[in-house]
Amino acid sequence: MALDLHAKRVFKQVGTRPPRPDGVDKVTGRAMFGADATAPGMLFARVLRSPHAHAVIKSIDAADALALKGVKAVVTSDDFGLPEDMFARDVQDNCLARGKALYHGHGVAAVAAISDAVAKQALKLIKVDYKVLPHVTDVDEAMKPGAPVVQEGRSEENVGAGLSQNVTTYCEFGHGDLKAGFAKADKIIERSFKTAATHQGYIEPHACLASVTSDGKADLWCCTQGQFAVRTVCAEIMGMEASQLRVTASEIGGGFGGKTTVFIEPIALALSRKTGRPVKMVMSREEVFKATGPTVSSSMDVKIGMTKDGRITAGEAKLRYQGGAFPTGTVTMGAQSAFAAYDLEAVRTYGWNVMTNRPKEAAYRAPGAPMAIFAVESVVDEFCQELGLDPLDVRLKNAAKKGTKSAYGPTFDEIGLVATLEAATAHPHYKAPLGPNQGRGLSCGFWFNFGGNTCVSLNINTDGTVGITEGNPDIGGSRASISLMAAEELGIAYDKVRTIIADTNSLGYNDITDGSRVTFSVGLATIEAARNAIRIMCARAAKIWGIDEDAVVWEDGAAKPSGPNAGDFEPMTLADIAAVSAETGGPIAGHHEVNADGAGVSFGVHLADVEVDPETGATKVLRYTVFQDAGRAVHPDYVEGQMQGGAVQGIGWALNEEYIYNDEGKLQNAGFLDYRVPVASDLPNIDTVILEIPNPGHPYGVRGVGETPIVPPLAALANAVSRAVGVRMTELPMSPPKLLKALSGKG
Amino acid sequence: MVQVKIWGSLRHATDGKAEVEVEARNFRQLLDRLSEDYPGLRPQIERGVSLALDGMIYREAWFTEIGPDSEVVLMPFMTGG
Numbered sequence: 001m002a003l004d005l006h007a008k009r010v011f012k013q014v015g016t017r018p019p020r021p022d023g024v025d026k027v028t029g030r031a032m033f034g035a036d037a038t039a040p041g042m043l044f045a046r047v048l049r050s051p052h053a054h055a056v057i058k059s060i061d062a063a064d065a066l067a068l069k070g071v072k073a074v075v076t077s078d079d080f081g082l083p084e085d086m087f088a089r090d091v092q093d094n095c096l097a098r099g100k101a102l103y104h105g106h107g108v109a110a111v112a113a114i115s116d117a118v119a120k121q122a123l124k125l126i127k128v129d130y131k132v133l134p135h136v137t138d139v140d141e142a143m144k145p146g147a148p149v150v151q152e153g154r155s156e157e158n159v160g161a162g163l164s165q166n167v168t169t170y171c172e173f174g175h176g177d178l179k180a181g182f183a184k185a186d187k188i189i190e191r192s193f194k195t196a197a198t199h200q201g202y203i204e205p206h207a208c209l210a211s212v213t214s215d216g217k218a219d220l221w222c223c224t225q226g227q228f229a230v231r232t233v234c235a236e237i238m239g240m241e242a243s244q245l246r247v248t249a250s251e252i253g254g255g256f257g258g259k260t261t262v263f264i265e266p267i268a269l270a271l272s273r274k275t276g277r278p279v280k281m282v283m284s285r286e287e288v289f290k291a292t293g294p295t296v297s298s299s300m301d302v303k304i305g306m307t308k309d310g311r312i313t314a315g316e317a318k319l320r321y322q323g324g325a326f327p328t329g330t331v332t333m334g335a336q337s338a339f340a341a342y343d344l345e346a347v348r349t350y351g352w353n354v355m356t357n358r359p360k361e362a363a364y365r366a367p368g369a370p371m372a373i374f375a376v377e378s379v380v381d382e383f384c385q386e387l388g389l390d391p392l393d394v395r396l397k398n399a400a401k402k403g404t405k406s407a408y409g410p411t412f413d414e415i416g417l418v419a420t421l422e423a424a425t426a427h428p429h430y431k432a433p434l435g436p437n438q439g440r441g442l443s444c445g446f447w448f449n450f451g452g453n454t455c456v457s458l459n460i461n462t463d464g465t466v467g468i469t470e471g472n473p474d475i476g477g478s479r480a481s482i483s484l485m486a487a488e489e490l491g492i493a494y495d496k497v498r499t500i501i502a503d504t505n506s507l508g509y510n511d512i513t514d515g516s517r518v519t520f521s522v523g524l525a526t527i528e529a530a531r532n533a534i535r536i537m538c539a540r541a542a543k544i545w546g547i548d549e550d551a552v553v554w555e556d557g558a559a560k561p562s563g564p565n566a567g568d569f570e571p572m573t574l575a576d577i578a579a580v581s582a583e584t585g586g587p588i589a590g591h592h593e594v595n596a597d598g599a600g601v602s603f604g605v606h607l608a609d610v611e612v613d614p615e616t617g618a619t620k621v622l623r624y625t626v627f628q629d630a631g632r633a634v635h636p637d638y639v640e641g642q643m644q645g646g647a648v649q650g651i652g653w654a655l656n657e658e659y660i661y662n663d664e665g666k667l668q669n670a671g672f673l674d675y676r677v678p679v680a681s682d683l684p685n686i687d688t689v690i691l692e693i694p695n696p697g698h699p700y701g702v703r704g705v706g707e708t709p710i711v712p713p714l715a716a717l718a719n720a721v722s723r724a725v726g727v728r729m730t731e732l733p734m735s736p737p738k739l740l741k742a743l744s745g746k747g
Numbered sequence: 748m749v750q751v752k753i754w755g756s757l758r759h760a761t762d763g764k765a766e767v768e769v770e771a772r773n774f775r776q777l778l779d780r781l782s783e784d785y786p787g788l789r790p791q792i793e794r795g796v797s798l799a800l801d802g803m804i805y806r807e808a809w810f811t812e813i814g815p816d817s818e819v820v821l822m823p824f825m826t827g828g
Contacts, residue, residue, distance in 0.1 A: 157790055158756050171823070172755030175765075200828075257828025332823040348755070363828035409752055409820035410799035450806055450825050515827025597805045697803060707828060 001524050001598065004699045013488040014700060017637045021479050021498070022251070031251040034207030034223030039278035042209065043072055043112040045271050046119040046281075047264070048126050049291060050101030050108050053135035053357040053665025054148060057101060057128060060109055064125040070118035073274040074126065075267065076109045081239060088236040090326045094360045095266050101130070102150060102325035103357045104666045105290025112271040112279050135357040135665035139299050139322035142166045142356045150355040154327050159352075166355040168327035173335050173408050174348035181314025181346030185305025189382055193375040195714070195732040196658030197297040197322075200364050201649070201677045204253025205288045210268035211278040216240070218269060220247045225259040225473055226512030231504045237266045238273070248503040249473045256649070257363030260512050263292050289670035293362020294659055296321040296330050298371040302338075304379045308387060310394040312380075314346040315339050315407075319372055322354045323361035329353060330361060333448075334368035336408035337711075338376050341395070341417060341444035341603065343404040357665050363514060365646060366447040366707035370653065370714050374732065377443040377715030382728055391442055391719075392425045395605075416629025416693035417444065417603035423689050424605045429625045438611045438622065441719025445604045445711030449520065449704035451596030452511035456525040457502075458486060458533055460588040464575025466490065468499040468529075470522050471510030476706055477638030478518045484634055485523045485700065489530035491557025492574055508593050516704025519634055520695075521596040527699050533590030537577045540584045545569045598697020599704055604628035606647060606712035610720040614743055617736030619655050619721055625687040626712075631695040631703030643709045644686040650713025652678045656733050749777060749813050752820040753788075760787025774798055775809035777819070795824030 025031040062074040077098040083089045092098075096107045109126050113119040134148040141147055147164045159170045182188055208222035218240065224230050227249040235245045252259065264281045272279040283292070299320045305313040317338045321331040331351035339347045349372075384391045399421060404412045424430055424442065434440060457469040468486055472478060483497040490497075511517065538552040541559035545552075551566035552559050558571035581588050609623040626643040633639040656676045660668045669675045694701025714732060722729045727742045748768045753761050761767050769784060771777035778796070782789045797806045799820040805811055806825055813819060 156794075157787075158759055170756050174755060260828065329823065329826070333825070336822070350755075363826060365828040367826065367828050409754065409822060410802045410804065411818055413802040448804060448825055448827075450804065450827060452806065515825065517827070595807055597808055597811075598803055600803075 001528065001699055003694055003696045003701055011488060013484045013494055014632065014634050015636065016484070017635060018480065018494050020477060021483070022474065033204050033253055034250045035282045037209035037221040037250065037280065039209060039211055042278035042280050043114060043271070043275060044116040044119050045110055045112045045268055045279050046116070046123055047107045047267065047287070048109045048123045050097065050104060050106040052101055052130055052132050053104045053137070054133040055101045055130040056133060057097060057099060057108060058131055059129045061127040062109060065111055065122040068118065068122050068125060070114040071111060071122045072114070072277065073112045073271050074109055075270045075274060079270050079274070080237060083236050085236055088233050091233050091262060092237045092266060094326060095263060103359050105359060107291060110267045110271060112275055137356050137358055137661045137665050139297060139320050139354050139356065142322060142354045143320065143352065150325050150357055154355065167352050168355060169329060169331060169353035171332045171335050171351045172348065175405065176344065176346030178314050178316060178346045178348050182305040184307070184313040186308045187383065187387065188303065188305045189379050190301065190303040191379055191730055193300045193302065193378065193730045195298045195371040195374065197294045197358065198653045198657040199289060199294040199675065200254070200256035200258035202254030202256060202258055205283040205285060206263055206292060207282040208265050208268050209278055209280045210265065210272040212269060212272040214276060216244055218245045220245065220265060220269065221250060222247065222265055223250045223252050223259060225252065225255040225475065225514055227473070227504050228471060228509050229260065229512045230262055230265060233262060234265050234269060238269050246503055246505045249501055252473050252475055255475050256365050257367060257514060258293055260363050260514050261293065285672065286670045289675060290667055291359055293360055295364035295367065296323045296361050300372065300375040302375045302379045304383065306383045306387070310387065310389045310397050312342055312344060312398045315342065315344055315376065317349045317372060317376060319349065319351040320354060321351070321368065322356040322358065324358040325355055326360045327353065327355065328361050330368040334372035337369035337446050338372035339407035340446040341400055342398045342407065343400045344407060347407045349407070358659070365649065365710040369447060370650065370711045373443065373445060373711050374714035374718060378718050378730065381441065381719040392421055392430065395444055396421050414693060414696055415601060415603060416691050419691045419693055420603055420605045420627040420629055423627045423691060424607055427625060427689065429607050429623060434609065437614060437724055438609060439720040439722065439724030440607065440609050441716045441723060442605060442607050443712035443715035443719065445606065445708050447516065447602050447708040447711060449599040449602050450515040450517055451521040451599045452515065452517050453509050453595050454521040454525045455508040455510055455593045456522060456529045457507065457591045458526065458529040458589060460533055460574065460578045460581065462578050462581060464496065464578050466492065466497045468497060468526060469502045469507055470499060471502050471507045472513040472518045472522055473501055475513055476642055477635060478522060481519045481634040481638060482522055482526050485526050486530050489527050490534065490574060516602070516706040517599065520599050520698055520702050520704050523634065523700070523702055524596050524698055525592040525594055528592035529590040531590065532592065533588055536588050536590070537574065540577050540581070541572045543584060544572070600631060600695035600697050602629060602703050602705065602708040604708045604712055606716040608713070608716040608720045610717065610724055612721060612724045612739060617739035617743065619734060619739065621651060621684055623684055625689065626709060627689045627691065628705065628708060629691045629693045629703065630705045631698065632692055632701040633690050634702060636690060639690055639705050640688040642705045643688045646709025647686045647713050648678055648683060650710045651683070651717060654714045654717035654732055654734060656735055658733050749817070749819055751777065751781065754821060757788060757791060760785050771813060773809065773813060774805065774811050777813065797822040797825050
């Protein structure tokens, strides 16, 4: 659906900042999150988890647990079939281990009891006989031919010989003659980088309530980024037809990609089927860290050639990502993103996905891109230091723009990178003075964005208000943005529209809330649904006036005769037409179903100022500014919120957050005390500058904004810290011990 | 005929060629022809691919028409967070 020809129109609703529709419920505690679901007679379930990083499960004896008063059922992998679909099979095997525990915290058995306390007590009575196996948690170690093999037979056909079976995917992207490119360079820099696995850190732990009836129907309430995807995978695992499993998404306390899959829902369904009673499961925070999906950790090599005046002549990156105990595809996105911000004649990226004895990776905002771009942007910054060049000038000199053949293949259409770089150059932040032990860093960021399957129903109520039903959980304010776009198109006030999220039996299939797709795709479908409703309302007005339908136009929220020849009639507002809808043909609605494409890629630039305490190694972020192309900012508060939230998560990733394993492969910091995310008192205000370069693929020009902002902070912080301490930092997080070590090595 | 750009790690299936030519008027035909002419591409096509047409990325769109002068790039299937 292309950008409207009248895209230069003045918007009346889009671009305003009305109060968020979910705000009152959330601040008063009325909002229903996953753990708030209850049902009469419900049981409480808990999962027994592996104490070992890698172990054969020789036997499970649940007799004593089942004998405990109040225990109603125990399930293990034996209670499930073997789904044909490998994706579903991996999800199932990640919920409860089949034959082998693959990581510390992997589920082994689950119990349902009349109370949470009894369920916890029962877990202690389940006897599991393990044979402990050698383990591997480091990506480079896991690639070696002699490494402990996490799963056999999972490598794709193009993984080269001489590597461990843990390597599941190989990819390569790029174009041009690298050798010739490096030969043109005045200087070549090669560096190796590492980033730690980090967790999305959503505040709400995973929770669900499952109720399976004796006739095979089931209801499932859960916190998820996609109720339809939950239905698909759970129906496959449970051997159910989709229509018999209704999934309702709760309000969601953050997801960031981590709630695009399931970790407990099949267990709750199996226990409910076995007991005939509703079963509730709520993960503890420790379980969230141990047994949900953090992002990948990485080991990377980057080589770049540059002329003395700052033109990049060639770029090469080798990316090795570990995604835990199951195959993942994340490195392909990293390999495509690494050099996306640059217009290069010669570029090549290589990527390997690797299994280790860690929890199965889940998506995390722009999956795969932040670490790859951290490595590339760090080397570009080092060039700027070594050659005495201005970092923004170098980015502008090499920036991708319309007509650039991207590093991942396609030629770019309209993109906003140059505009964001120019905005950063002109901003006072870039010229502000710095003090001792302070440094300034910057980085470009990129994400693809995409659309996907989307359904919207828009109902014109007889009192002149509008109800919209859509199928994507609202994580970042989409209900407000959808209502704004409907109000804009219909020409009515925003507060006359209410948008709700449907369950899986109330609307056609919708893809997950991911890929920065919702404001783009659901917005596009909403605009089209509104236009369908407008066509019906114009037809009703035409009937009332006794003129042809094509002699009626819709302007400012009302049907009007299209000109003097159409007749002289008073305009009929939406409310006027709705009030007589029963008399003119019945209820009025518009709907639209689409697999949306044309999302349009997104670029951003971040500027960060830091101060490093040379005595403690602690880094304080002094000032931070985000510049991003939002296409069209439908509700600027939410756009700014996405930009700020991504920056803060990236700051945590850069400075403190990491999964820490001991020699036995056991996670050492499964809690917010030891896994430290930034809190408000750690941070300055995150300033934002929204650029609006309309996306040609959306009628209002909207681009997704949710993922790009987490991409630049890793390199922006690393570049700022490296300049502050005078040592190039190549490993994240740059926690105080690492910084002290770097400072002591400086001499 | 449509010129299709192939990403690097799939070139083992195209005799090392970075670009192949197939007879196709839409994405469905293009994927069918690629699978027939280059069977080594089939496992990846079955796992999922995206296609970029004149710079715009399509994840699933069998009937998107391809012009004779269009730029077509085969890409891995996109996922997000």
